Amino acid sequence: MKWNKYTIETTTAAEDYMSAMLADLGIEGVEIEDNIPLSKEDQADMFIDFLPELPPDDGVSHVSFYLEDDGEDRTELLKQVKEALEDLRKVVDVGSGVITSDQTEDLDWINNWKKFFSSFYIDDILIKPTWEELKPEDADKFLIEIDPGVSFGTGKHETTQLCIRQLLKYIRGNDAYTPENRTPKVLDVGCGSGILSIVALKLGASAVVGTDLDPDCMTSTHENMEVNHLDPSLGTFYVGNLIDDAALQEKVGTEEYDIVVANILADVIIPMAPVIPARLKRGGYFITSGIIDFKENAVKEAIEAAGLTVVEINHQGEWVNITARKPE
Numbered sequence: 001m002k003w004n005k006y007t008i009e010t011t012t013a014a015e016d017y018m019s020a021m022l023a024d025l026g027i028e029g030v031e032i033e034d035n036i037p038l039s040k041e042d043q044a045d046m047f048i049d050f051l052p053e054l055p056p057d058d059g060v061s062h063v064s065f066y067l068e069d070d071g072e073d074r075t076e077l078l079k080q081v082k083e084a085l086e087d088l089r090k091v092v093d094v095g096s097g098v099i100t101s102d103q104t105e106d107l108d109w110i111n112n113w114k115k116f117f118s119s120f121y122i123d124d125i126l127i128k129p130t131w132e133e134l135k136p137e138d139a140d141k142f143l144i145e146i147d148p149g150v151s152f153g154t155g156k157h158e159t160t161q162l163c164i165r166q167l168l169k170y171i172r173g174n175d176a177y178t179p180e181n182r183t184p185k186v187l188d189v190g191c192g193s194g195i196l197s198i199v200a201l202k203l204g205a206s207a208v209v210g211t212d213l214d215p216d217c218m219t220s221t222h223e224n225m226e227v228n229h230l231d232p233s234l235g236t237f238y239v240g241n242l243i244d245d246a247a248l249q250e251k252v253g254t255e256e257y258d259i260v261v262a263n264i265l266a267d268v269i270i271p272m273a274p275v276i277p278a279r280l281k282r283g284g285y286f287i288t289s290g291i292i293d294f295k296e297n298a299v300k301e302a303i304e305a306a307g308l309t310v311v312e313i314n315h316q317g318e319w320v321n322i323t324a325r326k327p328e
């Protein structure tokens with residue numbers, strides 16, 4: 001399907017007026033590109049964790065809208081857009097207001113990223129998108145199949161990889177845990193696609209409990225459990241915020257976990273740190289990432305203040321993993 005993309009060069013002050021004006025003309029689903037960082041509230045509403053570094057705000061905004069290229073004459077609609085834009089100029093600085101157009105082939109937003117996700121290894125773990133065929137030579141590999149859907153967690157991100165390597169070390173690398181003796185119980189806070197829960201179960205965890213703020217993660221996680229042939233009874237997943245939701249804390253349980261893994265964001269891990277020790281058994285490990293390097297110290301201090309002992313810190317690119325232990 002072909003679409004015509006129209007982009008209005010405007011100002012950050014006018015972008016909301018512009019969206020409202022386009023909505024009044026029946027044009028919905030606008031795209032806004034500017035250099036204003038998302039507020040914490042917007043970030044939370046959109047479940048966005050890792051924000052790109054933005055150049056300084058220059059006051060310029062590009063507001064784009066799409067019209068299907070279905071042979072219908074859009075001249076009248078575009079004339080109305082230009083007239084409404086000039087009307088807006090009387091109340092707000094709309095900048096140049098120049099409209100450029102472009103054509104785009106396909107707007108399959110949900111699926112286009114899949115072109116860039118193909119099988120790869122994290123140590124000896126083969127992570128394969130569900131839609132890719134398993135090569136015959138990979139039949140004996142330690143395989144994790146993933147379709148993150150709209151959730152975070154293909155395994156490609158440095159933070160997920162840092163956590164997976166720690167799960168390898170503290171589950172597979174712990175002689176007490178064998179596939180026959182599926183002893184460790186794991187809590188996966190911010191489970192996203194469920195990738196860390198699935199890795200933990202495949203490494204021999206006896207059970208996982210996962211939480212996420214985003215209800216879509218429940219669907220992705222359950223589907224990924226199924227494609228990995230994991231018994232659904234091994235995983236229990238809840239929507240909610242462990243930081244301040246007492247009912248969720250009760251459901252998740254106290255002193256139940258050998259490992260708590262949380263790949264979220266420094267700004268979430270810091271307020272979450274005080275509730276982690278109560279979830280861990282004595283001697284249990286807290287494996288956390290999602291920490292950008294310049295926030296390493298702040299997270300380390302929060303974890304130590306919560307009563308855990310930091311046992312290792314690892315880096316991959318600009319991302320950090322901190323693993324800490326609850327005293328025996």
Ligand SMILES: C[S@@+](CC[C@H](N)C(=O)[O-])C[C@H]1O[C@@H](n2cnc3c(N)ncnc32)[C@H](O)[C@@H]1O
Nearest residue numbers: 047049152153160190191192212213214263264
């Ligand atoms: C970076 S993703 C990690 C996904 C997956 N565990 C991985 O390692 O690839 C972080 C996830 O944490 C969730 N999240 C953010 N704040 C949270 C909170 N306070 N409690 C639970 N989940 C949270 C987000 O919705 C998102 O799914």
